[in-house]
Each structure stands twice: as C-alpha cells, then as structure tokens.
Amino acid sequence: MPTFNLKINNETHTVEADMDTPLLWVLRDQIDLVGTKFGCGIGQCGACTVHVDGNAMRSCLLQVSQAEGMNITTIEGLSEDGTHPVQEAWKEIDVPQCGYCQSGQIMTASAFLSKNPNPSDSQIRNAMHGNICRCASYNSIEEAVKVAADKLS
Amino acid sequence: MTPSKTMTFSRRSFLKSSALASGGILIGFNLFNACKPDAKVPVDISQLNFNDFNAFIKISDEGKVTIFSPNPEIGQGVKTSMPMLIAEELDVAWDDVYVEQGVLDTNNYTRQVAGGSQSIRFSWEPLRQTGATAKQMLVNAAAAKWGVDASECTAKLGVITNANGDTLGYGDVVKDAAGMEVPENVSLKDPKDFTIIGKATGNVDIDKIITGKPLFGLDYKEEGMVYASVLRPPAFGQVLDTFDASAAKALPGVIDVIVIGEKARKFLDKGFISWTSVISGTDKVVVVAKTTWDAIKGKKAIKATWKNDTPLESTENHDKILFDLLDGDKFDTQRSDGDVKKAFAQADKVIERTYEAPFLPHNCMEPMNFFANVTPEKVHLVGPIQTPEETAKVAAALLDRELEDIEVEMTRMGGGFGRRLYCDFVIEAAEISNAINKPVKMISTREDDMGTGVYRPSTKYRIAASIKDGKLTGYHLKEACVNGNMYGLIPNFFPAAAVENYKVDTTNYKSNITTGAWRAPYTNFLASAEQTFFDELAEEMGVDRIQLHLDLLENVKNNPDPKIEYSPERLQGVIKLAVEKSNWGKSEAGVYQGFSVYYCHNSHVAEVADIVMDNGTPTVKKVTCVVDCGIVVNPMGALNQVKGGVIDGIGHTMYSDFGFNNGIPLSKNFDTYQLIRMGQTPKVDVHFIENELAPTGLGEPTLPPVGAAVANAIYKATGKRLTKQPYMSNMNVGEKVIG
Numbered sequence: 001m002p003t004f005n006l007k008i009n010n011e012t013h014t015v016e017a018d019m020d021t022p023l024l025w026v027l028r029d030q031i032d033l034v035g036t037k038f039g040c041g042i043g044q045c046g047a048c049t050v051h052v053d054g055n056a057m058r059s060c061l062l063q064v065s066q067a068e069g070m071n072i073t074t075i076e077g078l079s080e081d082g083t084h085p086v087q088e089a090w091k092e093i094d095v096p097q098c099g100y101c102q103s104g105q106i107m108t109a110s111a112f113l114s115k116n117p118n119p120s121d122s123q124i125r126n127a128m129h130g131n132i133c134r135c136a137s138y139n140s141i142e143e144a145v146k147v148a149a150d151k152l153s
Numbered sequence: 154m155t156p157s158k159t160m161t162f163s164r165r166s167f168l169k170s171s172a173l174a175s176g177g178i179l180i181g182f183n184l185f186n187a188c189k190p191d192a193k194v195p196v197d198i199s200q201l202n203f204n205d206f207n208a209f210i211k212i213s214d215e216g217k218v219t220i221f222s223p224n225p226e227i228g229q230g231v232k233t234s235m236p237m238l239i240a241e242e243l244d245v246a247w248d249d250v251y252v253e254q255g256v257l258d259t260n261n262y263t264r265q266v267a268g269g270s271q272s273i274r275f276s277w278e279p280l281r282q283t284g285a286t287a288k289q290m291l292v293n294a295a296a297a298k299w300g301v302d303a304s305e306c307t308a309k310l311g312v313i314t315n316a317n318g319d320t321l322g323y324g325d326v327v328k329d330a331a332g333m334e335v336p337e338n339v340s341l342k343d344p345k346d347f348t349i350i351g352k353a354t355g356n357v358d359i360d361k362i363i364t365g366k367p368l369f370g371l372d373y374k375e376e377g378m379v380y381a382s383v384l385r386p387p388a389f390g391q392v393l394d395t396f397d398a399s400a401a402k403a404l405p406g407v408i409d410v411i412v413i414g415e416k417a418r419k420f421l422d423k424g425f426i427s428w429t430s431v432i433s434g435t436d437k438v439v440v441v442a443k444t445t446w447d448a449i450k451g452k453k454a455i456k457a458t459w460k461n462d463t464p465l466e467s468t469e470n471h472d473k474i475l476f477d478l479l480d481g482d483k484f485d486t487q488r489s490d491g492d493v494k495k496a497f498a499q500a501d502k503v504i505e506r507t508y509e510a511p512f513l514p515h516n517c518m519e520p521m522n523f524f525a526n527v528t529p530e531k532v533h534l535v536g537p538i539q540t541p542e543e544t545a546k547v548a549a550a551l552l553d554r555e556l557e558d559i560e561v562e563m564t565r566m567g568g569g570f571g572r573r574l575y576c577d578f579v580i581e582a583a584e585i586s587n588a589i590n591k592p593v594k595m596i597s598t599r600e601d602d603m604g605t606g607v608y609r610p611s612t613k614y615r616i617a618a619s620i621k622d623g624k625l626t627g628y629h630l631k632e633a634c635v636n637g638n639m640y641g642l643i644p645n646f647f648p649a650a651a652v653e654n655y656k657v658d659t660t661n662y663k664s665n666i667t668t669g670a671w672r673a674p675y676t677n678f679l680a681s682a683e684q685t686f687f688d689e690l691a692e693e694m695g696v697d698r699i700q701l702h703l704d705l706l707e708n709v710k711n712n713p714d715p716k717i718e719y720s721p722e723r724l725q726g727v728i729k730l731a732v733e734k735s736n737w738g739k740s741e742a743g744v745y746q747g748f749s750v751y752y753c754h755n756s757h758v759a760e761v762a763d764i765v766m767d768n769g770t771p772t773v774k775k776v777t778c779v780v781d782c783g784i785v786v787n788p789m790g791a792l793n794q795v796k797g798g799v800i801d802g803i804g805h806t807m808y809s810d811f812g813f814n815n816g817i818p819l820s821k822n823f824d825t826y827q828l829i830r831m832g833q834t835p836k837v838d839v840h841f842i843e844n845e846l847a848p849t850g851l852g853e854p855t856l857p858p859v860g861a862a863v864a865n866a867i868y869k870a871t872g873k874r875l876t877k878q879p880y881m882s883n884m885n886v887g888e889k890v891i892g
Contacts, residue, residue: 001405018406018446025446029380034372035365037567038445039518040599044823047518075365087363094355094789097797098228099362100369100518100567128831132823134518134568135228136800137793138834 004068008033009077015064023067024048024059027074035075035103039132046131049104049111050074056111075103078110086110089148097135105131109145117152119145170290172331177213177324179331180287210239210287216311216324218243219251226358227539227569228797229852230790233357235276237786241349242284242342245311245323252357273786273848274755285339294330295321344784344845353789358565368565370536371522371596378524378592379408381585382448384438384455385605388816389666390466391459392435401440401454406447410455411439413584420551420580429543431575431607431667435462439585445596463665468511468611468812468819471635474662475613478633479507484658487644488716491654493619496627500619504693508616508682509877512635512811513609513671514818516828519567520602525582526592527552532559533592534583537566537573544576548583571670575607600821608811609671610635610664614682618690619654625694625705627654630683634661636668639675645716646676646752647724648683651705666813672801673853676753681806681878684749684861689874698748699737702728719752726842727759727779734840735761735777744774747866751858754850757781757842760799762835762862764870771867771886773803773835776859781842782849788841791851796837798855804829806860810882827891 039047043058051073112127226232295313296303398410414436440451523536541561582595619627638659691698706721820826864875877883
C-alpha cells in the first residue's frame with residue numbers, strides 16, 4: 001500500500017492507505033482525529049468539513065493522494081483550547097443539540113468568516129446552506145455566526 | 154392539571170451512601186425506569202435494592218459535586234437538565250457541579266434509562282427528592298458535629314449555617330454524612346426559590362463538542378478492533394440468493410467476508426422477545442476490514458444476487474390499499490361518543506377530506522453503528538442506543554447467553570428521532586463479533602441507513618364533520634396506516650370531548666417494510682391533518698377559526714372525562730398568547746398567516762406560520778410558537794428543542810419525500826432526499842406560558858402542529874388546500890427542491 005505524508009494541524013503524519021481512501025477515513029480511523037464526522041460520504045451534508053489551505057472542503061470527497069502537500073486543519077486544530085471566535089460563539093449561543101454535525105458547521109463558518117468577516121444575513125444563510133443539521137439548530141447556527149463575526153471584526 | 158406538589162417516597166429504599174477511599178461521599182440512587190417511553194408514574198421504588206442504583210452523586214472533601222448520570226444524550230438536553238434538578242435541591246452552585254456519563258454495567262445496574270420527551274416529566278419529583286435528601290444528610294451531619302438540632306441549620310450554595318452563625322462547607326461534613334442514616338420526609342423547595350431550575354444553562358458537553366473530542370458511538374475505539382460493513386437486501390421482500398466475494402477478498406484491507414443471519418433466524422424462531430428487535434431473518438454478507446473505508450470498498454466489490462421471498466411493494470400499491478381501507482367498513486373503533494351516523498344524517502352540511510403522508514426515514518446525522526466484543530466471558534456492546542435494557546435482553550437471546558453476560562454502554566447519540574429505540578444494528582454487530590471472535594465496529598453508510606431503515610409508516614386520514622344550524626355536531630376520523638395504528642390516549646386528544654358526536658376508527662395494512670416510532674409517533678401527521686381540516690371547517694361554518702377552537706374548548710370544560718389528558722384551559726391559554734404574539738390577522742401585505750394548535754406528549758402548543766410567496770413558491774419566514782410545558786427547567790435547552798421541533802416539522806411536511814418501488818427505497822442519500830437546510834429555515838419566535846406546574850415534554854410536541862400552520866398559511870396565499878405531504882412535491886405550490 002502506498003504511503004502518504006499529510007500535514008494536519010501543523011503536524012506531519014505518515015499513513016499507509018489506498019490512493020482512493022477519502023481523507024475523512026484516514027483522519028478518523030488512522031490518525032484518531034474523530035472530530036471530523038461521517039454523514040453521507042457524497043459531499044452533501046457537510047459533517048466532514050475540514051480546512052484545506054484555508055478553504056472549507058468535504059473530507060469525504062478528498063482522496064488521501066490529493067491531500068499530500070496541503071495544509072489541513074481539522075476541528076481539533078482550529079484552536080489550541082477551543083477559543084477560536086467561532087467556537088466561543090457556538091458556546092455562548094449553546095448551539096448544539098445532538099452535536100454530531102457541529103464540528104462541520106464550525107469549520108464551514110470559520111472558513112467563511114476568515115474570507116468575509118462582515119457578512120450580511122443572506123450571505124450567512126448561503127454560506128451555511130450546505131451543512132445539514134438534522135436537529136434543525138439552524139436559528140442558533142445563524143445567530144452564532146453573527147456573534148462570531150462581531151468577535152472577529 | 155398536575156400540580157408540582159411533593160409526592161411521598163420512602164427515600165431509605167432508593168438512596169444509599171458510602172464513604173470513598175479517595176475522600177468524599179458517594180450517594181447512589183436510581184434514575185428508575187422512569188425515563189423509558191413506556192414508563193408509568195409513580196414508579197414503585199420501594200421494590201428497589203442497592204443493585205438497582207444506576208446514578209451517583211459524588212461530593213468531594215472540597216465540596217465539589219460530580220453527578221454521574223447514566224442517562225444518554227440524544228440531543229434533547231437531558232444530560233444537562235436532569236442534573237440541574239438534583240443540584241437545585243442539593244443547593245450547590247451550578248459552577249461547582251460536574252456532570253459525567255455514568256459507567257454502565259448491566260451486571261449490577263440493570264435499570265438503565267434512555268431519554269425521550271417524558272424524561273423530565275418522570276424525573277421531576279424523584280431527582281429533586283434525591284438532591285433534597287442528600288442535602289438533608291449533610292445538614293444532619295453538620296448539626297451532629299455542632300451538637301445542635303438539624304432544624305436549626307440551613308444550607309445554601311454548599312454552605313451549612315447554624316443559629317449561631319457558624320458555618321461548615323459540604324466538603325467538611327461529607328465523611329460524617331457517609332455514615333449517617335438516610336433521612337425520611339425531606340421537604341422540597343418552593344418553585345419561587347429556584348436558583349438553578351429556570352436559569353439558562355449551557356449544554357454540559359459543549360466544550361467537547363466544539364473541539365471535536367470523541368463522544369459518539371462512531372468515535373468509540375478499542376485495541377484490536379476491526380470494522381464491518383453489512384450488505385443487506387436492496388429491496389424489502391428480498392433475501393440473499395448467491396454471492397461472490399473473490400474480488401472483495403482480494404482487496405488488501407479486507408480481512409474476511411462472512412455471512413450472518415443464522416442466529417437472527419433462530420432468534421426469530423423463539424417468538425416475540427422485545428418490541429425493539431426489528432430483525433430480519435435473511436442472510437447478510439459482511440465484509441470485515443482493517444478500516445471503515447476498506448470495509449465500504451469491500452462491500453462494493455461483493456457480487457450478490459437476491460431472490461424474492463415475499464411480494465415487493467410499491468408506494469403506488471400502498472396508496473391504493475390505504476384508500477381501499479378507508480372506503481371499506483373494517484375498522485377498530487378507538488373512541489365513540491354519541492351517534493356520528495345520526496349527526497351526519499341530520500346535518501345541513503357534511504364536509505369530508507382525506508390527508509396523506511409518506512413513509513419517512515429518520516436520517517440521524519450519525520448513521521447506525523455499534524461496537525461489539527463477544528468473548529466467552531462476556532458480551533460487551535458500546536454505542537448509541539436508547540433502549541439498553543431491551544437490547545441486552547435481545548442480545549442474550551440471540552447469542553444464547555445469560556443476561557448477566559451482557560454489558561451495554563451508551564455513548565452520546567448523533568440524533569435519535571425514534572430510530573435508536575430499535576436494536577437491529579446492535580444485534581448485527583454482536584452476531585459479527587461472535588462469528589469472528591474479535592472486537593468489531595459495525596458501521597452503516599448513509600445508503601445503508603436510509604435504505605434499510607425503520608420508517609415512519611405511510612398514513613392516510615379521512616376526516617368528516619357535520620354542521621347543523623351553524624354548529625359542529627359530529628366529527629369522524631378514520632386512520633389507515635401501514636403496519637400499526639395510533640395508540641394509548643391519542644384517540645382522546647382534541648377534539649375528543651369537544652364534539653357531542655365523535656368517533657375515531659383505525660385500520661391497517663401489514664407490510665414487509667419495517668416501520669416504527671418516528672419523532673412524535675402518529676401525532677406528527679395526525680396534527681397536520683386535523684388542524685388543516687379545522688381551518689377549512691371554520692371557513693365552511695363561516696366562523697372565526699380561533700373562536701371556533703376557544704368555543705369547542707369551553708364545551709370540554711363542561712364535559713369531564715377521565716380519558717381526556719389535555720387541559721382545555723391550557724390550550725386556550727396558548728391559543729390566546731399565540732394570537733397576541735403573532736399579530737394574528739394584522740400581518741403586513743404579502744405575508745400570509747396560518748394557525749394551528751395541538752396537545753401531545755403532555756404539552757400544549759399553538760403556532761402561527763408567516764409565509765411569503767417568492768415567484769409562486771412559498772417560503773416560511775417566521776413561526777410564532779407558544780408552549781405550555783409547565784416549569785421550564787432549562788430555558789436555553791428548551792429554546793433549542795422548540796425551535797428544532799418546529800423547523801424539523803416544516804422540513805418534513807414541506808420537503809422530505811420517500812417511498813418504495815418494488816421494495817426498493819426511492820432515495821438512499823441526500824442527493825435525492827431533501828432535509829431542510831438553512832436557506833429554507835424561518836425564524837422561530839418562542840414564548841413559554843409561565844406557571845408553576847410540573848414540567849412536561851419538549852422534544853416532540855412542537856413538531857406536530859407546524860405542518861398545518863404552514864398549510865393553512867399557503868391556503869391563504871394560493872387558495873389551495875394542501876392535503877398531501879410533502880407539500881412541495883405533491884401540491885403544485887412551487888418547485889420540488891433538492892439541495
């Protein structure tokens with residue numbers, strides 16, 4: 001099996017995997033970074049969202065062979081101690097219900113706000129439209145993104 | 154009404170304490186069967202012994218409190234709200250309280266509990282009693298130390314004070330308290346004095362969730378664990394015929410390919426074991442692999458053929474069958490008052506409408522999965538399941554083991570919605586581990602999860618009402634449903650007791666498609682049907698829609714009936730506040746309002762939906778939701794529940810469509826199945842009725858009414874009465890949406 005060097009949360013990990021293995025499963029099963037969640041496997045739900053060179057990407061669609069050489073950030077590496085403004089906003093608003101989709105929501109929101117720190121309401125709704133929350137915590141997610149934007153600006 | 158008065162329990166039998174070697178005191182108590190969906194109150198706690206304890210309070214020498222709660226978290230906030238009840242009566246600062254998931258050990262603690270809408274309702278008294286008793290033990294210990302009477306001492310925020318003004322912290326007296334007798338007859342706080350209950354309190358797992366710590370079943374790992382993916386029949390009605398695993402076995406990550414099913418068949422031959430065991434008796438091909446991806450890839454490489462075991466069913470047939478049942482005369486009568494037939498014969502006008510709803514998958518964001526390690530010594534099962542006790546029973550029967558051998562641990566659950574009441578996936582994991590003699594994690598893909606589910610059954614309601622001299626004189630509801638029918642007191646929900654001639658009839662068709670509980674079972678669609686019907690009925694009668702309800706509820710006040718659970722006063726209360734808060738009837742131009750009110754899961758809810766039309770497509774802009782659920786234990790969690798229920802309800806009544814073609818589910822993933830997303834989401838404006846009544850359910854009751862509020866608003870905008878869900882696929886009120 002081929003070997004890949006992955007730069008994840010500023011650390012290099014060497015993993016053996018089939019070339020077509022989605023980054024999601026390498027993170028979860030081999031590197032023990034289980035904060036990135038499996039929801040659909042086809043890039044529809046956003047639970048597996050990570051940052052690749054600062055952009056939000058679906059780790060279920062990114063093959064491990066494509067991920068080499070890129071700067072990958074997962075929820076575990078978003079901040080050292082859970083104090084990224086988006087994480088703080090999520091805590092302040094108490095967004096999660098079951099909580100399963102929330103790391104993906106946070107990763108989408110943080111990548112979006114890093115590019116657009118002063119978004120309009122409709123920009124927020126568009127940016128978060130790709131992430132499903134089955135508990136439907138959407139009102140709280142929307143509010144938390146606004147709170148995070150205030151913290152960032 | 155259920156007043157929040159104290160019930161009398163013998164505390165000696167349900168609480169015990171012991172000193173800890175590491176310092177501090179450990180108080181064991183029981184969270185009862187109380188939180189089971191089928192629990193009855195009051196639970197006979199006098200029958201419990203120490204082995205029945207399944208939850209603990211630890212108070213350290215420093216006075217820090219840890220509450221070990223075995224209650225699993227599905228997302229409805231009970232892991233936070235239930236410990237709040239204990240902490241309130243124990244009288245400690247919430248900041249000094251830690252909540253930990255209790256270790257679950259079926260050998261010693263057989264009464265494990267799982268949350269649901271009824272958790273808070275059933276635990277309200279017992280958990281407060283527990284906290285109050287623990288506090289009294291500490292006070293008694295302090296009084297003994299001072300040589301004064303305990304009645305002269307008070308305790309507040311972890312500090313005990315005597316008449317002289319001397320103080321001792323809880324931590325100072327824990328050692329003494331551990332040796333003391335458990336006091337009887339403690340008193341509970343007056344709700345006016347609550348400092349924790351009623352205060353917005355954040356989710357106790359929040360830090361772990363926002364930093365991605367392992368919490369869920371899918372995150373659980375053990376040394377030497379392998380992964381398994383199960384190939385199940387693609388269509389309901391089919392069983393495995395032949396398979397070729399050579400390509401799968403050639404993959405480097407695949408360890409083995411096995412077949413399971415024999416144990417499940419033997420289990421089924423034993424007859425009924427548990428309502429949770431929706432197990433199929435077909436052979437299934439299992440790919441065992443080093444990683445999840447290897448297992449998924451291996452499964453794709455299996456070449457299998459299937460044969461028809463029972464007829465393959467389609468939505469088209471179901472529709473015809475259910476209509477034929479409604480047209481027929483074979484019904485079970487669930488409630489009958491007066492003479493509906495006579496009322497209809499004498500009426501000036503009779504209106505009749507039929508309402509339709511599809512099957513629905515649960516689609517928990519965390520797909521079904523479970524860890525199993527079957528060894529000669531014990532059977533260790535870990536993962537997201539709401540019914541651990543039933544699951545242990547089923548696992549014991551399946552594997553022919555003693556119940557004492559089975560240990561079920563619950564993890565946090567990535568959603569439930571009813572799906573995790575059923576243990577089919579746990580049983581598969583157990584059969585796999587038993588076959589391969591290894592610890593294994595069985596993981597479903599989304600396609601497995603949506604395509605081999607336990608669905609909300611497809612249902613049709615036909616409702617007829619008679620009008621005489623401008624009054625509603627008769628009401629007849631018929632239910633035709635796949636596999637089951639409304640149960641319990643549902644036939645006695647509003648408008649039972651409000652209409653003189655009233656009848657509820659049910660009938661069903663037995664299908665080979667697996668069905669079961671789905672968030673707010675039956676009422677999730679029944680409320681839509683009835684409250685859409687009432688809107689049209691009021692129009693036909695030429696009366697105000699709100700006034701019609703208020704008047705009918707007046708009738709109920711004069712018609713006492715032990716089977717009527719709902720309170721006409723509380724329903725009137727939510728209606729009036731919803732009218733006020735929503736600006737009912739005064740909406741701005743272009744905004745159309747729809748009203749709905751419903752009672753279920755012991756809570757009373759009224760909702761008003763505001764919609765606008767964008768290029769002929771309705772969008773819900775706002776929902777005003779008024780809830781009477783008694784005392785709101787945790788307003789922060791309660792708001793989440795209410796808003797989530799409303800938006801979930803809108804999603805499933807407007808967008809989510811599902812069905813079968815020759816036994817094959819029409820959708821298996823989110824590219825063809827629509828769950829509501831941010832852009833379709835209204836603002837939910839929530840108002841709670843303030844009272845001091847005992848708390849009732851919140852996880853379910855805000856969902857059922859919203860479908861009708863939306864349908865009634867769309868009627869005002871378009872003139873179309875919506876009778877078939879999901880509205881966007883069936884009612885020609887805009888484009889069907891995916892994504």
